[in-house]
Amino acid sequence: MQGEFMHDKMGRRLILIPAMAVVMATVTTSAVATTPEPDQEPAAATAAGPGVEYGPSQTYDPVDDTMAKLPDVSEGGERSAGDPAPMACDNPRRTWYEIASSPTIHMKWPGTSFKDGPGGTMVVKVETGGKLKIEGTAGFETEVSGVVAAAKAKVDVTLGVEASITIGHEYRRNISNNKYGHTTYGAWGRRVTWRKYTTSADRCGKTLVRTATFNIPDRDELGWRYWETSS
Numbered sequence: 001m002q003g004e005f006m007h008d009k010m011g012r013r014l015i016l017i018p019a020m021a022v023v024m025a026t027v028t029t030s031a032v033a034t035t036p037e038p039d040q041e042p043a044a045a046t047a048a049g050p051g052v053e054y055g056p057s058q059t060y061d062p063v064d065d066t067m068a069k070l071p072d073v074s075e076g077g078e079r080s081a082g083d084p085a086p087m088a089c090d091n092p093r094r095t096w097y098e099i100a101s102s103p104t105i106h107m108k109w110p111g112t113s114f115k116d117g118p119g120g121t122m123v124v125k126v127e128t129g130g131k132l133k134i135e136g137t138a139g140f141e142t143e144v145s146g147v148v149a150a151a152k153a154k155v156d157v158t159l160g161v162e163a164s165i166t167i168g169h170e171y172r173r174n175i176s177n178n179k180y181g182h183t184t185y186g187a188w189g190r191r192v193t194w195r196k197y198t199t200s201a202d203r204c205g206k207t208l209v210r211t212a213t214f215n216i217p218d219r220d221e222l223g224w225r226y227w228e229t230s231s
Helices: 141-154
Strands: 059-061 094-101 104-108 114-116 121-125 130-133 162-165 170-174 180-199 206-229
Touching: 094 141, 104 206, 114 121, 121 180, 141 180, 141 206, 162 180, 162 206
Parallel strands: 059 094
Antiparallel strands: 094 180, 104 180, 114 180, 121 170, 130 162, 180 206
């Protein structure tokens, strides 16, 4: 399977070359979609562990590299008797997000999956616009702004809660002989696995509050994804 794409003057992927007239349904995905694509399903979210307390009044920073260096005491946070006692732990009480991984993905705009062949030509056109929004686990809507802020700071500043799909994008492509062409339109983005931490009770470490995975679109990287198969 092989995808193809073009770049703009800034070097970003913009249009992946496909075909077959596309008539898109007027669909705006929910802010946190509950039915993402099978190959892009966000990982199940993990709720706060036992004994973890999160105070909304605590100082918040989307990305705090200094606090990120604290030891994670989420699992078996009690120090053993043999551990040297710290001279003093005066770390500020904060809550922040850390990005664990962020591989590139293509987020499909509903109604734009097409297959044609073998051989011949595909012609693709976007006929309905809308908003392609962040995908994630239902119930974690309150984490969206914080996760996106962290992802913008640590991964790519053009990531966002949504990407605008406009009408008129069209491309024609010849399919290789004896091959089938496939195409979808949408936004390139990142599958961001994030972790939310808070300063531990003794202020000597950090405690995991929750973790999950969001598919976050890139508002500047929109286009067609095209690939070919033998059947």
